[in-house]
Amino acid sequence: MVEKYETPVYRLLLRLVRDPSRAEDLSQEAFIKAYRALRSYDPNRRFLSWIFKIAHNTAIDSMRRKQLDTVALETPGEELPGPIARTEDATVLAPDTVVQGRDLARDLTAAVAELDLHYRELVLLRFQEGLSYQEIVEVTGLAMGTVKTRLHRGRKQLADQLRMAGWAPAGETAPKPSEGK
Amino acid sequence: MEGDPMTMSNFKPNARNSVVQRWLAAEERGELSLAERYLTALLALLPAVRPAEGFSDRVLNRLAEEAVASRRRRVPLELLAAMLFLGTGLALRLAPYWLTPLMSRVALPTWPARLWDAASGAGAALVELLEAAVGSLHLSQLILTSPQGMTFVAACIAVALISVRFLYALLERSSDDV
Numbered sequence: 001m002v003e004k005y006e007t008p009v010y011r012l013l014l015r016l017v018r019d020p021s022r023a024e025d026l027s028q029e030a031f032i033k034a035y036r037a038l039r040s041y042d043p044n045r046r047f048l049s050w051i052f053k054i055a056h057n058t059a060i061d062s063m064r065r066k067q068l069d070t071v072a073l074e075t076p077g078e079e080l081p082g083p084i085a086r087t088e089d090a091t092v093l094a095p096d097t098v099v100q101g102r103d104l105a106r107d108l109t110a111a112v113a114e115l116d117l118h119y120r121e122l123v124l125l126r127f128q129e130g131l132s133y134q135e136i137v138e139v140t141g142l143a144m145g146t147v148k149t150r151l152h153r154g155r156k157q158l159a160d161q162l163r164m165a166g167w168a169p170a171g172e173t174a175p176k177p178s179e180g181k
Numbered sequence: 182m183e184g185d186p187m188t189m190s191n192f193k194p195n196a197r198n199s200v201v202q203r204w205l206a207a208e209e210r211g212e213l214s215l216a217e218r219y220l221t222a223l224l225a226l227l228p229a230v231r232p233a234e235g236f237s238d239r240v241l242n243r244l245a246e247e248a249v250a251s252r253r254r255r256v257p258l259e260l261l262a263a264m265l266f267l268g269t270g271l272a273l274r275l276a277p278y279w280l281t282p283l284m285s286r287v288a289l290p291t292w293p294a295r296l297w298d299a300a301s302g303a304g305a306a307l308v309e310l311l312e313a314a315v316g317s318l319h320l321s322q323l324i325l326t327s328p329q330g331m332t333f334v335a336a337c338i339a340v341a342l343i344s345v346r347f348l349y350a351l352l353e354r355s356s357d358d359v
Contacts, residue, residue, distance in 0.1 A: 002237040010232040031240045128224045159208050169202035
């Protein structure tokens with residue numbers, strides 16, 4: 001159970017709390033709680049969404065206790081090379097394309113990290129972890145309408161962040177790019 | 182999808198077909214379904230992360246430590262409970278030897294004495310109840326040792342069973358109606 005789900009659980013918690021050591025502690029706590037509560041698991045439900053619910057509650061409890069402030073995303077426990085760097089046929093990519101890819105990954109990471117916590121979690125659950133709307137409702141305990149509203153706002157906020165970072169499509173009035181890009 | 186955004190050869194951030202720009206354009210046009218697909222592809226470009234090596238071992242170690250600590254906590258509590266139980270039993274068994282001297286030496290305030298009186302009264306009432314129960318047992322013995330008594334008891338039981346069955350059927354029917 002742990003080996004199969006450690007990556008998605010850790011990934012979600014890391015992007016929520018933005019502290020690798022704290023994310024690891026919370027991940028351990030989540031798996032321990034899941035182990036204790038295994039008897040209550042409903043096989044009709046997807047296991048991933050069940051364990052995400054436990055991870056979500058664990059993160060919320062932790063944040064309430066510690067009232068974590070905005071923390072820049074440090075180097076995670078182990079960061080794998082991004083999809084750009086992992087390409088086997090690197091000769092297809094021109095050097096500037098590789099650099100641009102890294103820029104996008106960097107700007108995307110920063111944009112996600114800057115999302116409001118409530119939006120960030122829903123955006124990650126929906127578009128990174130692939131949960132359905134109903135599963136997100138079960139994980140977070142929010143009403144369906146609230147989930148959809150927050151997802152809409154989260155997407156808008158993310159879009160604004162990326163536009164401000166200079167990723168607007170051609171033809172759009174591109175905002176001033178961020179420094180250092 | 183056409184021009185899979187995950188294909189490296191398509192990745193040209195400043196060209197029109199880049200996934201981030203396709204997503205932003207779809208958002209601008211309000212094409213929700215398309216925008217969601219592009220956003221899913223875009224978030225796949227986030228740097229992959231995973232916990233440090235040995236994570237599952239650390240979880241298992243923690244579970245094992247908690248199990249050991251839980252067993253250690255249980256043993257003293259069980260021992261304490263056993264000692265209290267034995268002590269109470271001994272004290273009750275030896276009560277005639279220690280209770281009377283203690284009561285004579287200790288001057289109790291008024292309210293414990295009243296409480297004791299109330300408890301004694303309750304005890305006396307309980308004894309009377311038990312005596313009445315014993316009396317009814319004699320009556321039962323009388324009934325059960327005579328053929329007429331047995332017939333009467335059997336008839337009462339039969340009537341009771343039929344009544345219960347009838348009542349059960351009534352309740353089932355009324356719940357179906359609901």
